[in-house]
Amino acid sequence: MTDTPPRRPLRYERDPAAIYAQSFATVRAEARLERFPPGMARLATRLIHSCGMVEVADRLAFSPGAFEAGQAALASGAPVFADCEMVGAGIIRRYLPAENEVIVTLNATQVPERAARIGNTRSAAAVELWADKLGGAVVAIGNAPTALFRLLELIDEGAPRPAVILGFPVGFVGAAESKAELVRDPRGSEFVALRGRRGGSAMASAAVNALAAGLPEIDA
């Protein structure tokens, strides 16, 4: 079966600048971004671009100052906390304005023992390790509903407030509920969240990248 006939070269867009321009133009054409303030429109564009779903714009919840608060936090050197390695891997380091630290504690050695002790998931236990440095930070949750729930509990227990909480846990158990709780009572933090079951690490890191740099691929 190695004797297949020669094939014609495939036709596709190969120029990165053209790909970005066409992508973001499609988002603009389909997503009714004019409903958002300018910063949030850029964040929504990156979010939609990360998942290929224009309609997530319809389920986006946010506080009015969320974009500017996150942008200012990063500019002033605030760390970024993420609930899993995939979110960390999706953050474009060169976009971060102050070589901000990106902190993922999910695989820290003390986490399994702590999870067993507190009777919660490893994701929730990992969030407890952030408590001291949460004040003014950017928090990006792209996987575990229990991470977002535990974060809100920590704030209720007196932990300092993040500048902005990016709520994108995904799935069928607790994702919609944890984001609904964030939106219902953000506990003094600014927030962006995608309501419902959808979310994920690509969206969470896209939101961080938007706060860090907007849309430099086409704004430049």
Add this chain to the structure above:
Amino acid sequence: MTDTPPRRPLRYERDPAAIYAQSFATVRAEARLERFPPGMARLATRLIHSCGMVEVADRLAFSPGAFEAGQAALASGAPVFADCEMVGAGIIRRYLPAENEVIVTLNATQVPERAARIGNTRSAAAVELWADKLGGAVVAIGNAPTALFRLLELIDEGAPRPAVILGFPVGFVGAAESKAELVRDPRGSEFVALRGRRGGSAMASAAVNALAAGLPEIDA
């Protein structure tokens, strides 16, 4: 504003085993998995779990032997090639049956120069570095349509065939088209792909994790 009234503890499921069981039960209840052969049903379950969207099952395309070919390739020690760091980060290493190598070349030093030389994206240039070791490998594309297009071109140019191609590029330019080309002519490889614009690194790594281990969270 620090004098907020004390809040009641939040109610949510904290037991990882219960979370997995409930999640997968929801998928089973909503996704009509009986349309798939057993291996693909497990892969579809992980896929749906990774994105929170039951309806992706309706757009899943696959060759009849894809699951078994991927499973066998991993069992025999085949490497996993991924088009971006996020896919690599989502692969659960302890599930891999033979300490399989996970290879991501996107940030290799020679990639930017090679991309400029071939007039294609960095993602496409990174795929060229796989050519020698593609025979019998598992390939997971979770981000760039140009990576999937270039992979298909490489095979047309004579590169050895992967055992299975997991096609989950995402977005508005080339994602649907590259997956349609894979499904139209898989060039002798087995394949799994999500038709249309949707995809992403979480789905690509979920597919690898399914080939590696099925659903050990509930099968055990």
